[in-house]
Amino acid sequence: MDILNALVAFLNFVFIPAAAYGAQLALGALGVTLIYAILRFSNFAHGDTMAFGTAITILVTWGLQSLGISLGPLPTALLALPFGIAATALLVLGTDRAVYRFYRAQKAAPIIFVMASVGVMFVMNGLTRLLIGVDEQRFDDGARFIIAVRDFREWSGLVEGLALRSTQALTVVVTVIVCAALFWFLNRTKSGKAMRAYSDNEDLALLSGIDPERVVRLTWIIAAGLMTIAGVLYGLDKSFRPFNYFQILLPIFAAAIVGGLGNPVGAIAGGFLVAFSEVAVTYPWVKVAGYLFPDWQPGGLLQLLGTEYKFAVSFVILIVVLLFRPTGLFRGKSV
Amino acid sequence: MSSNRQAAASSPWRAPVLFAILAALFVLEGTVRNGMFSGSWNTSLAILNMGLISAITALGVNMQWGYAGLFNTGVVGFLAIGGLAPVLVSLPPVEGAWAAGGPRLILSLLVGLGTLALARIVYGRTRKVWTVALVLLVGLVAYRWLFDPAVTAIEANDPARTGNIGGLGLPILLSWLVGGAFAAAAAWAVGKVALGLRSDYLAIATLGIGEIIVAVMRNEDWLARGVKNIAAIPRPVPYETELQQNPAFADFAAGWGFGVAEASGIWVKLCYMSLFLVVLLVIILLAELALKSPWGRMMRAIRDNETAAEAMGKDVTARHLQVFVLGSAVIGVAGAMMITLDGLLAPTSFNPLRYTFLIWVMVIVGGSGNNWGSVLGAVLIWFLWIKAEVWGPNLIGVLVGPLPDGDIKAHLLGSAPHMRFIAMGLVLLMVLRFAPRGLVPEK
Numbered sequence: 001m002d003i004l005n006a007l008v009a010f011l012n013f014v015f016i017p018a019a020a021y022g023a024q025l026a027l028g029a030l031g032v033t034l035i036y037a038i039l040r041f042s043n044f045a046h047g048d049t050m051a052f053g054t055a056i057t058i059l060v061t062w063g064l065q066s067l068g069i070s071l072g073p074l075p076t077a078l079l080a081l082p083f084g085i086a087a088t089a090l091l092v093l094g095t096d097r098a099v100y101r102f103y104r105a106q107k108a109a110p111i112i113f114v115m116a117s118v119g120v121m122f123v124m125n126g127l128t129r130l131l132i133g134v135d136e137q138r139f140d141d142g143a144r145f146i147i148a149v150r151d152f153r154e155w156s157g158l159v160e161g162l163a164l165r166s167t168q169a170l171t172v173v174v175t176v177i178v179c180a181a182l183f184w185f186l187n188r189t190k191s192g193k194a195m196r197a198y199s200d201n202e203d204l205a206l207l208s209g210i211d212p213e214r215v216v217r218l219t220w221i222i223a224a225g226l227m228t229i230a231g232v233l234y235g236l237d238k239s240f241r242p243f244n245y246f247q248i249l250l251p252i253f254a255a256a257i258v259g260g261l262g263n264p265v266g267a268i269a270g271g272f273l274v275a276f277s278e279v280a281v282t283y284p285w286v287k288v289a290g291y292l293f294p295d296w297q298p299g300g301l302l303q304l305l306g307t308e309y310k311f312a313v314s315f316v317i318l319i320v321v322l323l324f325r326p327t328g329l330f331r332g333k334s335v
Numbered sequence: 336m337s338s339n340r341q342a343a344a345s346s347p348w349r350a351p352v353l354f355a356i357l358a359a360l361f362v363l364e365g366t367v368r369n370g371m372f373s374g375s376w377n378t379s380l381a382i383l384n385m386g387l388i389s390a391i392t393a394l395g396v397n398m399q400w401g402y403a404g405l406f407n408t409g410v411v412g413f414l415a416i417g418g419l420a421p422v423l424v425s426l427p428p429v430e431g432a433w434a435a436g437g438p439r440l441i442l443s444l445l446v447g448l449g450t451l452a453l454a455r456i457v458y459g460r461t462r463k464v465w466t467v468a469l470v471l472l473v474g475l476v477a478y479r480w481l482f483d484p485a486v487t488a489i490e491a492n493d494p495a496r497t498g499n500i501g502g503l504g505l506p507i508l509l510s511w512l513v514g515g516a517f518a519a520a521a522a523w524a525v526g527k528v529a530l531g532l533r534s535d536y537l538a539i540a541t542l543g544i545g546e547i548i549v550a551v552m553r554n555e556d557w558l559a560r561g562v563k564n565i566a567a568i569p570r571p572v573p574y575e576t577e578l579q580q581n582p583a584f585a586d587f588a589a590g591w592g593f594g595v596a597e598a599s600g601i602w603v604k605l606c607y608m609s610l611f612l613v614v615l616l617v618i619i620l621l622a623e624l625a626l627k628s629p630w631g632r633m634m635r636a637i638r639d640n641e642t643a644a645e646a647m648g649k650d651v652t653a654r655h656l657q658v659f660v661l662g663s664a665v666i667g668v669a670g671a672m673m674i675t676l677d678g679l680l681a682p683t684s685f686n687p688l689r690y691t692f693l694i695w696v697m698v699i700v701g702g703s704g705n706n707w708g709s710v711l712g713a714v715l716i717w718f719l720w721i722k723a724e725v726w727g728p729n730l731i732g733v734l735v736g737p738l739p740d741g742d743i744k745a746h747l748l749g750s751a752p753h754m755r756f757i758a759m760g761l762v763l764l765m766v767l768r769f770a771p772r773g774l775v776p777e778k
Binding site: 042110111114118121126127129130134247249311315318 | 404406408422464475483528529532533534535536538539540542543545546547550551553554687692694696699728750753754755756757758759761763764767768
């Protein structure tokens with residue numbers, strides 16, 4: 001039994017990657033859930049809007065880098081992030097004005113909104129391709145590791161190494177800050193309370209003198225911020241490829257539904273739940289088991305599912321929740 | 336939705352005129368050679384054949400959306416699983432594959448399905464989640480114990496050439512029906528779970544099943560060789576080379592004034608076209624008959640007002656499941672036809688934007704709820720999608736002509752292919768907003 005090495009291997013290959021991925025999913029799911037709470041539809045354009053915001057951020061990052069501006073150990077993308085958020089906010093406000101507002105006035109069925117969001121998805125996808133192409137882009141700079149494998153080995157004297165990439169730590173820190181700010185906004189400010197009131201009961205909110213268009217605009221701006229931050233963090237941590245942002249839509253939806261659509265706390269919990277299950281199910285546990293039970297020689301890799309099937313994990317979680325608790329773990333909006 | 340269904344009836348000439356314009360486009364493509372058209376009948380017919388397959392897919396989607404208001408975002412998956420059928424049904428058997436692990440593989444799949452069924456029964460009887468979890472865990476271990484060695488054995492069987500389970504060697508046309516059955520089975524499983532909840536949930540669940548089916552086909556080499564692709568799928572029509580060696584055909588081609596190589600291509604495509612037309616017309620006939628029957632009236636009543644239909648004693652969820660399975664079966668047939676036409680199963684080519692959302696543009700543009708509208712929209716949008724590859728760069732070339740040479744101009748010229756996505760998105764948004772009933776509205 002070598003508990004320390006097993007623990008380090010677990011932290012290194014499961015806990016840290018899953019925490020970073022979970023934070024990215026949580027931010028994405030928060031955006032989906034906010035739009036759902038206020039506008040009452042599932043936004044299929046979410047992934048591609050994330051890609052658009054990230055693309056703008058990458059372009060500004062390259063601009064800053066060519067000017068010689070950097071943030072020292074932190075990635076330059078953080079400095080470019082406000083530009084990305086601003087551009088995305090303008091774009092989604094424009095889409096709302098041009099597309100969704102019409103259906104809101106008509107009180108169209110939610111599925112029509114979803115359909116319209118598919119049209120928006122096409123346009124966003126094309127815009128992103130136009131801006132930056134379809135190839136993979138890497139844009140992280142600054143310090144690579146907070147804890148490097150070799151330093152950790154020397155420091156601890158263990159066989160197993162532990163690496164903490166700066167992007168992973170950054171992801172979690174930024175997510176904590178963003179979530180704290182969002183909850184402060186929703187619970188403490190007048191606009192945030194107006195948003196929650198509108199989400200709870202539209203008619204009552206209207207009677208209390210809340211301007212629905214203002215609430216909707218605020219929602220889009222916040223969602224644009226969440227989308228861009230989530231997209232940039234995901235791109236920094238892995239790499240930027242527009243198609244990956246379309247594919248991340250499924251885990252994000254799963255996270256939002258698991259937590260209960262329309263419930264921000266649920267979205268965060270759902271993001272981490274989906275991420276941890278995905279990593280835990282696709283990780284080959286043979287190494288950890290080798291440290292814990294040195295005498296046991298398992299036949300395979302002790303991997304429940306190949307990494308190619310990580311989307312199946314979010315799908316299964318989604319199905320289980322739909323079967324047993326369609327409103328989600330934290331009681332979202334009505335079914 | 337209901338507000339624009341009962342709008343004033345449009346002119347009865349509308350559909351025939353639109354179809355005539357569409358036909359004229361294909362004739363132009365076949366005869367005129369300039370910056371816009373290729374002037375080759377081979378190209379024109381190739382576009383038409385794929386357009387007809389898109390039309391059948393669109394018919395399936397239209398059954399789900401137009402008749403029942405169900406939003407299926409996993410069309411790509413149902414097409415892909417339908418495309419598996421020609422491989423499993425019509426390819427000649429692979430020597431040694433069955434002996435290597437066939438029975439064990441089948442047994443493992445049965446154990447897998449049995450576990451799911453057992454878990455369901457146990458849950459129904461006991462309502463204890465932990466018992467169900469135990470059943471699932473034991474079932475999973477048994478499944479993997481049977482499945483993994485069988486797969487390894489099959490994939491080790493001549494991996495350079497085959498390494499898959501192989502087909503049954505049955506006629507290819509039979510595989511079209513089997514493709515429909517595969518897709519129907521997948522649709523039943525998803526629909527059983529996701530229907531009866533809010534409408535967005537089906538959209539999200541089908542998005543998932545679509546990605547998973549494509550992932551399975553990409554990674555399970557024993558099934559259809561995964562990304563190594565399956566080529567040389569049997570054809571229901573003669574091969575070009577056979578025709579070219581046939582002296583009678585050479586005379587026939589010369590009589591029409593074509594070279595023998597060109598004529599053989601055209602002849603093969605015409606054969607495919609006739610087959611596809613037969614399938615398309617049979618499906619339309621059945622769909623129209625169903626729509627005019629009491630069943631069709633009930634479906635429309637459910638679509639237009641679920642609450643009222645439910646109050647009248649209609650089982651809305653069961654009817655939704657029924658029409659969802661039927662529509663998916665039609666999509667599966669289209670998938671099998673597509674793979675037959677290509678003669679190649681390449682799982683990497685299944686892209687959701689192209690195979691799910693483009694089909695949706697076709698249905699919405701054509702006129703949701705109207706079968707002829709879906710056909711028109713499908714063939715038209717497919718024609719434009721293909722031609723936009725040629726027209727887009729030309730158009731951009733004209734537009735950026737006055738710009739000075741440099742990076743921006745080069746970037747714009749290089750990005751012309753991406754304009755198709757923006758254009759399709761705009762078309763969808765415009766039609767949805769300004770003509771929600773489409774080109775050929777529902778009667």
